[in-house]
Amino acid sequence: MPPGGAERPSSFRQLVRRLDRLARSGMCMPFAIDVDGRFAGQVTVNNIVRGSAQFASVGYWLDRAYAGRGVMPLAVAMVIDHCFTTARLHRIEIAIRPENTNSLRVVEKLGMAEYGYAPRFLHIDDAWRDHRLYAVTVEEVSGRMVDRLKESH
Numbered sequence: 001m002p003p004g005g006a007e008r009p010s011s012f013r014q015l016v017r018r019l020d021r022l023a024r025s026g027m028c029m030p031f032a033i034d035v036d037g038r039f040a041g042q043v044t045v046n047n048i049v050r051g052s053a054q055f056a057s058v059g060y061w062l063d064r065a066y067a068g069r070g071v072m073p074l075a076v077a078m079v080i081d082h083c084f085t086t087a088r089l090h091r092i093e094i095a096i097r098p099e100n101t102n103s104l105r106v107v108e109k110l111g112m113a114e115y116g117y118a119p120r121f122l123h124i125d126d127a128w129r130d131h132r133l134y135a136v137t138v139e140e141v142s143g144r145m146v147d148r149l150k151e152s153h
């Protein structure tokens with residue numbers, strides 16, 4: 001457990017309960033990724049801050065069986081579009097470990113700007129891990145993220 005942090009959920013059911021509670025309080029928006037009727041992964045909008053901030057951070061994972069097909073860039077683009085329209089957020093951030101080259105391709109494809117480097121940012125696999133920080137604000141996207149993604153190919 002990270003020092004001073006919340007305990008990790010011990011099961012998927014417990015994770016869903018936690019996400020449900022946070023979603024009801026307006027602090028997070030959890031999404032499931034469905035590929036051909038199968039549950040393939042998740043995109044979660046975390047740490048939603050309202051007031052003068054209107055920002056949030058996005059995290060994701062994908063079953064390796066579905067990797068390399070462009071599923072995650074599309075899923076994240078759809079979620080960011082939802083954040084900027086229905087949820088009326090202003091800024092979305094994504095933090096990625098420097099060694100996670102596949103995940104770095106996702107933000108590259110989305111055209112998100114790198115704005116910083118956070119040493120020892122998140123406690124993962126029993127250690128504090130550095131992360132590269134990316135962000136996009138609503139003003140930077142003239143149409144939808146989904147269209148921007150299509151144009152980048």
Ligand SMILES: CC(C)(COP(=O)(O)OP(=O)(O)OC[C@H]1O[C@@H](n2cnc3c(N)ncnc32)[C@H](O)[C@@H]1OP(=O)(O)O)[C@@H](O)C(=O)NCCC(=O)NCCS
Pocket residue numbers: 060061062063064066067068069070071072073096100101102103105106109
């Ligand atoms: C990182 C990850 C979520 C990206 O999602 P994705 O839907 O695979 O994204 P893309 O299809 O755009 O692939 C991104 C890059 O991953 C690489 N890749 C990963 N698995 C691959 C596979 N099986 N076949 C081909 N390329 C693969 C490619 O280099 C690709 O870049 P490219 O399109 O320029 O060739 C996913 O690849 C993955 O590794 N999932 C398992 C672990 C995980 O969930 N990590 C999340 C940590 S933040």
